[in-house]
Amino acid sequence: MGQTEGGEKPGTRAEMREETERLILDAAEEVFAESGFGGATMQAIADACGLPKANLHYYFSNKEKLYRRVVERIFTIWLEAAGSFETSATPDVALRRYITRKMQLSREHRFGSKVWANEVMHGAPIIQDYLETTLRRWTETRIAVIQGWIDAGHIRPINPRWLMYTIWATTQHYADFAHQIETLNDGPLDEAQWQDATETVCGILLRGIGIDPGTGA
Amino acid sequence: MGQTEGGEKPGTRAEMREETERLILDAAEEVFAESGFGGATMQAIADACGLPKANLHYYFSNKEKLYRRVVERIFTIWLEAAGSFETSATPDVALRRYITRKMQLSREHRFGSKVWANEVMHGAPIIQDYLETTLRRWTETRIAVIQGWIDAGHIRPINPRWLMYTIWATTQHYADFAHQIETLNDGPLDEAQWQDATETVCGILLRGIGIDPGTGA
DNA sequence: AACAGACCTGACCATTCAGTCAAGATTTTT
DNA sequence: AAAAATCTTGACTGAATGGTCAGGTCTGTT
Structure with missing residues (x-):
């Protein structure tokens, strides 16, 4: 000391x-x-x-304790990223930032994302309580925010829940299915491809809910 | 006989x-x-x-042969669904039908989808050759079709590859992450929720690429 | 320098699990 | 009905693997 x-x-x-x-x-x-x-x-x-x-x-x-620690660490990172969903910002800014952050996570924490996916696919034996408490609360607050945007006429009326799932799915796909993507791409995505993919995902999802996204960069 | x-x-x-x-x-x-x-x-x-x-x-x-047969069977189902991407149709019809079919598969073949996801996440030891041949060819033809739509001005210019991934990701999510979804939903999605989710996904993705989707039903 | 406590590790044990086998049951063929 | 082929299954085996442990090493303290 x-x-x-x-x-x-x-x-x-x-x-x-x-x-x-x-x-x-x-x-x-x-x-x-x-x-x-x-x-x-x-x-x-x-x-x-x-x-x-x-x-x-x-x-x-033992093996299970080690696994548990791995999963907990991943959840911490996920939570940190979740913070980038600024509830006070406009939908344009909030969603663009959140999506970008999640794409970045998929790129930099591929293994963590896969472990998380595995855990959920196998019925979340370890993290069930997180799903029911932390994740649930987080999701509900964001759904409320999105609903507020809808009520204010900022975005098209859609069920916010499906929008959240679409964001999660699309961004995580680049980590969980990286092997498939790289096989079809003849190798890992390069910097430009990651940027392009991120911008495309933002573009599709934002326009999809009725926002004309500003320029990406 | x-x-x-x-x-x-x-x-x-x-x-x-x-x-x-x-x-x-x-x-x-x-x-x-x-x-x-x-x-x-x-x-x-x-x-x-x-x-x-x-x-x-x-x-x-042995176990591996059994697993291989399971995976092969899933690939067959996947291929059949891939056929619903009608290359001759308009983007509106082709994509809406394909997305709907994939959502249906996620609902009816949850286990198969999970096995596929697992296989890919673990580096596709069994199906690598399928990825490199069948899946690759299929993907390339669809990318060409989408590119044709772009050139004809039917949809917004985006990299067709990222669009394909977005569709795969979003639809498969409902199978692979079913447990998470059901935890947040207090139980399995009912008929109306599946329809709503499907329609929302179609709506977001179609508008996302610049199509004003016709009515869903 | 001596001691204590934390850290490291090769060898070992108990369990689990994929895969085998031989004997029996059932169905088809002659 | 006998023979042949196919199917069924409880009991067993060898290898892999999670976990233990006794004894060793290193680090900081007195």
Whole structure:
């Protein structure tokens, strides 16, 4: 606790622990994303982060606890992104920013998105409570906001729920189905393609609800 | 080969075999959808169709062959649906019909859709060749058609590829994320909700590309 | 330097699970 | 009715895997 800043490499005990945990969580996220919970093995995760398997069990008592931590971390990131849906902004700005942020997440957190998708597809055994509480509340407030836009005549009258699902689906698709997209594209999307895709998605969805979107960039 | 029609229950040897295989494939599809390939066990599939495990191995020599057959069957259904994208029709009709058909598939073949999603998310180890051949060809022809609509000024200029992905994503979401949707909805969507969701998706996407959609029903 | 506590790991164990097998039942053919 | 083919199944096996543990190492404290 003496000098907080310093060598960076050694760090305090707690810092080193956190760092190792992050190393394991990163590896676990990737392995869980690529193999699912059942298909992933502790050995594969150990190999992915270069630690002996027994060491993983020192930090995370068992596979399920490790998985749980991975999922919780993803939910945190999701929540942060959810904050970019500014309820005070105009629909144009709020939706464009939210969609853009979600596309960015799909690009930068592909594995996390896949783990989330897997978890939900398998009946959300771990995150059911989050769905019922946090996600539900968040969704309901946004639906209310969208309904307000409709009542004010800013956007076309549609069921806000289906609009939310459309946004989630479209943006997440670029992470969850990245392999399919890359196969059809002969390789990963490049910077320009990501921008184009993002702009196209914004354009379709905004016009779809009756907004004439301003220029993208 | 004598009387082809008749009792229906007994059937010929080949018919009974086919029926048993279908029974197993149905159960396997559900179990694979809910647990993933790695998480699914032959015993669970056996229980799901009420046969002893050893019997499964009589019909399908191993787990991977069974899985492969499940995936192939799904691809067949997908292909059939792909046919509803009428290249000769106007964009309005073609897209509305295709989207509607895909929404219907999400409702009626939830398990199949989930297995497909799982397969792709895990790098498509089984269906890679389909992606590269059949799916690729199909996609390219539809992209050409859409591009034709753009050139003719029927729809707004957008990259047809991102439009295809948006359609796939949005419609499949209702199967793959059914659990999340049902949690937020306090239960499965009813008939009216499915119709409303379908109409909303059609409305958003068609307007999104610059078509004023005719009435839904 | 000695000690204590946190961290690391190879070897091991118990369980689970895909896949086998041999013997029996059932249906078809001769 | 006998023989042959197909189908069924309980019991078993070998390999993989989650998890344990005893003993070692490193780090910070006194």
